[in-house]
Amino acid sequence: MNTDGLVYVSLAQLMALEFKARDLSFLARQPQGSILAGNHASRLRGRGLNFDELRRYQPGDDLRHLDWRASLRTGKPVVRTFTEERDRPALILVDQRMSMFFGSQRSFKSAVAAELGALAAWMVFNAGDRVGGLVFNDQRIDSIAPLRSRKRIEALCSRIAQQNQALNAANPDAEGEDQLDKVLQHCLAVAGHDHLICIVSDFAGAGERTLQLMRQLAAHNDVIAMQVYDPLALNLPKNGRVLVTQGQLQVELAVDRQQVHQPLGDFLSGRLKDVATLLRRSQVPLMMFSTATEAHEQLRAELGKLTGGRR
Template identity: 70%
Template sequence: MTAETDLRSPDGFVYASLPQLMALEHHSRGLSFLSRQPLSSILSGAHASRLRGRGLSFDELRNYTPGDDLRHLDARATLRYGKPFVRTFTEERDRPTLLLVDQRMNMYFGSRHCFKSVAAAQLASLCAWMAFHAGDRVGGLVFGDETLEHIRPQRSRARIEALCAAVIRANHALHAALPEAGQPDRLDTVLRHCLASAGHDHLICIISDFAGAGDQTLQLLRQLSAHNDVIAMQVYDPIALQFPDKGRITITQGSVQRELQVDKRQVHGPLGDFLSGRLRDVAELLRRSRVPLMMFSTGEEVLGQLRLELGRLTGSAR
């Protein structure tokens, strides 16, 4: 085994592995994006069903027959024609789910438990299995700083394996010698690609730290959510919330690296404020987009956080 291979061993903390992601199927059972609340729940948006494409769609207006649900009486048609009419509905059971999985160099960082890139990989797998068990087709866009792999939605275990394999390829392409990202608008480019390919009535989960997000990102998110259900899953490192007050850290910008003594006041204050402020700014931008936001720390296990976040958004205990 070479030193390079050993460096990238899939330990689940710095690098993920395909068997680890596929094994998350068992843990995904019982989890759902569907709200059990009334139609005013946070996932309902401006459309009728709890999640677009997973509720009831109008089928036809017809004469009332004994046994029809009286709640489906159409008052206008009944008054107009002088006899009872009911609206009938069909349940939409199949809906494409797209997972946008960020594996850029900005994700190759973690101060506790695991790197952001690994947390994103685990979230992608859990979401894929959740959609699969809900009867949906599953696909995704896996992107790095220079790469973009599009896995078209299908409902099969082989397609989930293909998606997870794409995530692993992008994950294992990350290493410390790579320069930090060259395209500041990379996230916007991927969102435009998603906008062109998704059409409407998709569930779109964006799993990223949202580095580089700005006004254009806000506009693209609003365009996506106009005809699809969009959920933002922001992955962050706990160092952004509680900056260490002693020791040394190494910061990088491209090929330039510098070690800083964090217990120095001129270092600790400005850098801590910058990291926490950036996290708040991105979260505020996502809230302005009116896209439901879930936040995931790399300092804790992803599965437990996903259960809590789903419960918070849908208002149901899990």
């Protein structure tokens, strides 16, 4: 198998992305500019201690934590108590369904998604947090529990590479099945509260149930959507032929014919816009990634847009 990183990825390739992720972060220097703005951003690492409560002074308390204003107001010594900030878990959801096994320029969607999943994992690890994930295809979901260790990132990247290399044009499609919703439901059961959840997918098959699940996830967690798309969906060539495959069925379409070009173009661009609109309705931050450009360069640009655009 040719693991050139464009059609199929290798474990070594995903592990090597550690170096490209070093200057990337989901957090901006200023908290209000963070992609993870809101309640959860205030609890992210970098502050050391979080204020917990005011209570009466007890022998042995650190005098540096005396709250003089509260003490003068109540006439009794009052101290501020703190809880130590803990690392938080992250789940990276990586889509390797048959809908991802396509690319008209440079890379396949499945390969771009694999790289984005690995980059997100390294970014989380570099921030000092725990990394886990869900890697899924049309038939199965591989679950890796969050842990802060390189071995855990290697386990996650290994599952991504395995599922990626199992993709084949002869594999049957599972169109119509709600595998994406099953994965989000599984994530909801696993995540609980205060997780960072990155969903890397083309979001094929997304619907109202998907929207509902993403809103549920975002209610108590930071959720980021990374939508992978192929440029063909935005700009269908005016002439020539396009080979469309579905499992073992292959159909060649003459796109220079108006009766083929117009409906196919409308379908592809409409489908992409519908999914993007749905994701925006969920109010989850959305980043879009083309198969035509390197994943890490796009991620840098998208993070810049989202963190720089907040006011």
